[in-house]
Structures are given as structure tokens and as C-alpha cells.
Amino acid sequence: MNHKPLLLITNDDGYDAPGIRHLIDFVKEMGDLIVVAPEYPQSGMGHAVTIATPLRIRPIVEENGYSEYACNGTPVDAVKLALDKVCPRKPDILLSGINHGTNFSINVIYSGTMGAAIEGALANIPSIGFSLNDFSRYADFFPAKKYIQAIVDNILKNPKPDNLCLNVNIPAVGENEIKGIKVCRQSIANWIEEYEERDDPHKRKYFWLTGTFNNTDNNSDTDAFALEHNYISVVPVTIDFTNHNQLQALKKRTFHV
């Protein structure tokens, strides 16, 4: 009888990105692994699902205790397909990443890495998204290794409460500079758009998304603050999107129909 935990692994940079290869390497001794990750990069896909086109899964490795598939959809599609068509039982944990680039603060909502993790939590699988503050293909993931292993081990041993979803962001510094792990809240921020305008060879305008991150909330209990001070930030993410702070005041309003 097999008592090994089952780990479902995905990402948003594509199944062959260095980030997911390192994540697989870091956790491969912790249980049986099933990897279902996007065929192509899916950064910025948030919680998008594919409705109007059919999906496919391409097997890459199918061995005892380790299998790997590429899926032609979004990160959320990959999780949904994995749960319905690939996994022989409910995974004990879902790991997404390691993303090339941070997903702290409001980036949680644009992030395909975190979209996949939230989808896991909705299926009541404890889920963790990992992101490193370095966009480079040659980023150094190794300083994060023991911290990632500690967080995965902790959640595997104590996967409560229900619908647990963690947004873990890692500063891109050397191992000796990482100060530890800090559980914190999301800083309140937004992006200010600055689309770059160009003309195509036919003199028609097109626009590239660029922008400035506008963090107005750098309190010491936020993920922004933790990262800036070389801590690994851990934010529990909700699946209840109600603004409970606004609810009571809104209930008192009269809508004049």
C-alpha cells in the first residue's frame, strides 16, 4: 500500500521553464509527482479558462511515481484537466511555479501562477504558488530550495484549514541574505498603465502593455515590506471575494427604483 503523498505541480511559464524544473527537483523526494503544466507561456492569464476551443494533453513522461503532461490551455485549465482526467486520486497538495517574477500584492489577480493555486484551493486541495523576484531565464532558484521544502513539508503535515491557498514570494538574493519566512497580508497597490504606442509598417497604431507599480501601502505587516527586507513573504489568499468591510454600509443604502 502506497502512503506517499501525491503532489500536483503546474506553473504559468510553460512546462519547460527553469522555474518549474527547479520546483520539481526540490520536492521530488516528498511524494509521487504529477506535473500538468501549460505547453506555452501563460503569464498574465490570471484565472482565465478556455471555453470556446477544445483542450489537449500531451504526455511527456509516464513513469511509476512520476508523470508529466503539457496542456494547450491556461494554468487554470491545466489544474482542472489534471483533476478530472489525469490524477488517479485527489492530490494532497498543489504547487504552482516557481514563477519567473514576483506575484506579491495586487499581482495575485493577474498571475497565472496564482490562478492555478486558487483553482486548487477551490477544489479544497491545499495549494501554494511560488514566485521568485527575477524574470531572467537564468535566475538562481537554489537559495530558495530549503525554504520551499520547509513550506511544502509544513503544509503537507498540517493541511488545514479548508481551502488553504498561499502566495509565496521569494527575494532574488543569495542564500545568506534571506532573513526567513514572514506570514503577512497583501499590500494594497495597483498598476498605472503606460501603453507604449507604435506604428506598424502600414502606419496603423498598436500598443504594448507597460506600467508603473503603485504601492501605497508599505506597512510592516505587508508582503511588499517583507520582500523589500529580504524575507520570503507568505500570504494566505481568500476564495471569498466579498468586501466584508463595505457590506454593512451598502446594506443601509436605499436604491430608488
Add this chain to the structure above:
Amino acid sequence: MNHKPLLLITNDDGYDAPGIRHLIDFVKEMGDLIVVAPEYPQSGMGHAVTIATPLRIRPIVEENGYSEYACNGTPVDAVKLALDKVCPRKPDILLSGINHGTNFSINVIYSGTMGAAIEGALANIPSIGFSLNDFSRYADFFPAKKYIQAIVDNILKNPKPDNLCLNVNIPAVGENEIKGIKVCRQSIANWIEEYEERDDPHKRKYFWLTGTFNNTDNNSDTDAFALEHNYISVVPVTIDFTNHNQLQALKKRTFHV
């Protein structure tokens, strides 16, 4: 001097969908209108943004007090482009919809309609997503007219607090059957995937997304309950995705690095 409010309008079904045409018709006397909506249907795109391909905007109408553009991106792209490149000033309100199909409960996270509304709230523009519980192209939007006008009027007159985002869902019933407007919280639910598996002419498998909505929370203070009882549900949506209920317990955990 022009004291008219500026209304920014978008959706996820595409600029020519009956839902947005009705919304424009319902609010056209309430201020100056700028419509920037997707060129093509974008259902299920959630909060996705387009990073790797350039965006374009196609003018459709450009008149004094009313202009309309189609954008080749997601609903969130449409809002970002509208704010950066189209609107002469910050809009007084953002309206998204009317979506063909509901976005109550957890559907808020998959919904392009609500992705656009949340993006407006992040820019601190009071934002409302409207959805009708009828997927048909020939749905009857008229019973909702006076309720939509009442909600828009209420928020224009009292646009506080900051980052206001409302998820409004409308039952698909006759005008006399709508019981009123109910401010409520999101019901906790998820989708259980049931991909439909088919073989293509080359005997390769492909999958269509289908699923069963699994609502485990039908308390009387939820949007699910309100809709079921023919109320229009209004849920304030948060831009803070921290799970504050879980935060304190997680802070007490020791991660053994």
C-alpha cells in the same frame, strides 16, 4: 463647462453583444459615454491581461458625448487601454456588461465582466458589473432596466467608499416577478469539472470544458439565495485577496527550515 458625469462602458461578450447594447441604451441619458469593449467574445477570461502581443483599438463611433471603440484584447486590457489612451479624464463610473449569463458566487473569479469591473476599482473608479441569468442572444434585458438605472444613479451620487466594485446579478424573470435589490455576500461554491472527451478525425483526443456548479452555501445572506428568490443580488467585491480569517493562525506556524 461640462458637469455631465463620464461613464466608461465595457463587457466581455464583445462590443456588438445585445447585453452591452442594452446597457448603453439604459444609461445614455445619465452622462457622456465612452465605450471600449472587446472586438471578440472574451467569456471566462477573468482578470487576464495581454502581455506578449500588441493591442489595437478600432474606432466605431466618435461623436460629441458618445464614442465607441473595439479593442482586440481581454476586458481588463480594454479598461486599461481606455484609461490610458481613450478617456480625456478619469471616468466617474465604470459599467461592465450586461453579461449573457450570471456571475454570482465564485463565478466572479472566472468572469471577464467582473475582471473589467475589478480593474476599474483598482484605478479607484466606482465600478459595477451587471449579469443576467440568461445565456441567450435573445434574452430579455428590459425587466432589469429600472433597477440598473437606480443602481447606477445611486453610485454616481454616492461613489464612496474607495475602490468600490459591485457584482450585480439579475434573475431572468419578468418585471413583475423581480422582488427588489438585495445587498449580500458571495456564496461559497466551486465547479466540479466534467470535461467531455472526444476523438478528432486523426484519432487524437480533445476535451471540452463542462462542469457542475457545486454550491454548498445557500444561506439567506448570499447572492445564490437572493437570485433563487428573484432578487437582484449586489455583492461588494474586494481588492484585498488576503484571507484575514486564516492570517493569525498561520502566523503562529513554525516553518522548520
